[in-house]
Amino acid sequence: MGAAMAPAAADTIKTYFTDTGTKPADFDMIITGDLAEVGAELMNELLMDYGFDIKDRHYDCGLMIFDRTKQEDVKAGGSGCGCSGSVMCSYILNELKMGTIKRVLFCGTGALMSSTSSQQGQSIPSIAHLVEISV
Numbered sequence: 001m002g003a004a005m006a007p008a009a010a011d012t013i014k015t016y017f018t019d020t021g022t023k024p025a026d027f028d029m030i031i032t033g034d035l036a037e038v039g040a041e042l043m044n045e046l047l048m049d050y051g052f053d054i055k056d057r058h059y060d061c062g063l064m065i066f067d068r069t070k071q072e073d074v075k076a077g078g079s080g081c082g083c084s085g086s087v088m089c090s091y092i093l094n095e096l097k098m099g100t101i102k103r104v105l106f107c108g109t110g111a112l113m114s115s116t117s118s119q120q121g122q123s124i125p126s127i128a129h130l131v132e133i134s135v
Contacts, residue, residue, distance in 0.1 A: 002039020005109035008128040010046035016130050024054045028101035033084040033108045034062030061087040084108055096135050103134040
């Protein structure tokens with residue numbers, strides 16, 4: 001599903017940068033919920049097309065929650081809402097509290113699934129929302 005949600009994440013992040021006059025370097029971390037490896041790569045390519053390079057500060061919760069060097073066959077992360085909540089509450093908020101990081105963009109994504117539309121060959125609509133957290 002990460003590939004289906006990547007365009008929504010890229011568009012939301014691009015719109016945020018454009019509307020606020022910020023750039024990737026203004027943030028310590030730019031976090032997505034669970035685009036996984038394929039979706040994260042696609043989102044980064046789309047953002048590059050828009051003129052924004054976030055690769056050096058982009059982290060995906062679905063990829064962060066697993067140790068891909070020690071765990072076999074982890075390709076797509078996990079539940080976006082589960083990974084997002086776990087990483088945000090256990091790691092990101094602690095790093096903000098400690099002052100290790102000061103400014104974060106968090107972009108949650110979702111796929112609006114319908115078994116009927118998928119069986120009919122229709123696209124999978126997706127959505128993304130973004131929150132800036134700073135201390």
